[in-house]
Amino acid sequence: QQQVKQSPQSLIVQKGGISIINCAYENTAFDYFPWYQQFPGKGPALLIAIRPDVSEKKEGRFTISFNKSAKQFSLHIMDSQPGDSATYFCAASKGAQKLVFGQGTRLTINP
Amino acid sequence: EAGVAQSPRYKIIEKRQSVAFWCNPISGHATLYWYQQILGQGPKLLIQFQNNGVVDDSQLPKDRFSAERLKGVDSTLKIQPAKLEDSAVYLCASSLGLGAEGRGTQYFGPGTRLLVL
Numbered sequence: 001q002q003q004v005k006q007s008p009q010s011l012i013v014q015k016g017g018i019s020i021i022n023c024a025y026e027n028t029a030f031d032y033f034p035w036y037q038q039f040p041g042k043g044p045a046l047l048i049a050i051r052p053d054v055s056e057k058k059e060g061r062f063t064i065s066f067n068k069s070a071k072q073f074s075l076h077i078m079d080s081q082p083g084d085s086a087t088y089f090c091a092a093s094k095g096a097q098k099l100v101f102g103q104g105t106r107l108t109i110n111p
Numbered sequence: 112e113a114g115v116a117q118s119p120r121y122k123i124i125e126k127r128q129s130v131a132f133w134c135n136p137i138s139g140h141a142t143l144y145w146y147q148q149i150l151g152q153g154p155k156l157l158i159q160f161q162n163n164g165v166v167d168d169s170q171l172p173k174d175r176f177s178a179e180r181l182k183g184v185d186s187t188l189k190i191q192p193a194k195l196e197d198s199a200v201y202l203c204a205s206s207l208g209l210g211a212e213g214r215g216t217q218y219f220g221p222g223t224r225l226l227v228l
Contacts, residue, residue, distance in 0.1 A: 006153075043115070043202050043219030044154065089153050098144075098167055099217065101153030 002027060004092050006102030014110050019077040021105045023090035026071065030092040034099070035064065035075050038087045047088070048075070080109045113137065115220030117203050123226045129191035132223045136184070136205030142166075143180055144217060145188050146202040154202055160186065161208075190225075198227045 005024045013019045023033075034049035050057045050064040050073065057064045063076040077084055090102040116135040124130050136143050141162050146154035157176065159166040162183040171178070175194070180186040190197055200222040207216075 041221065043221050046216055098156040098159060104153050
């Protein structure tokens with residue numbers, strides 16, 4: 001029940017296209033859902049996060065969509081750029097408890 | 112503002128040997144985390160400190176792993192003896208305090224890549 005399932009494992013998108021990564025969770029007590037971006041040789045960096053009282057949050061080209069009833073949330077990257085090529089992790093936590101990470105999605109943006 | 116510092120960046124050891132990793136969190140950050148990231152997987156929390164006290168070590172293999180955070184600043188993570196399955200990246204993160212966002216936002220270091228032969 002502590003798992004966060006992420007899909008797809010890898011994704012290839014053309015430059016300018018929309019990248020979509022999905023996550024699903026079981027624990028309805030989770031109340032914080034961040035997305036992290038990780039480049040090779042670097043630690044994960046917080047990209048954007050959402051709480052379950054809103055259905056969507058947008059920051060620049062990055063949008064989180066949240067469906068509380070389906071226990072799913074997704075990351076949309078609009079106008080994807082080669083510099084967005086990285087591994088993306090969704091995560092979830094309950095209050096001050098530890099982050100539970102998804103398996104990761106390796107995103108490649110072709111120029 | 113300097114980020115989370117970790118050393119060494121890479122370490123190769125043979126099984127049954129011991130190894131130690133060091134982490135220096137962002138100045139003023141009271142909460143420190145150690146994660147294990149196995150290739151192709153998301154990070155998994157090993158231990159969480161609040162100042163120099165342990166908040167959560169439920170996923171730390173205590174028969175071989177140990178961690179300490181003396182004086183509530185730097186931290187070391189030790190593995191003794193190492194097994195082949197310990198090959199992973201060990202990430203340190205810190206946050207201002209507890210809490211899911213704001214004060215609880217976690218900032219990660221670059222990690223230490225461990226290979227056990």
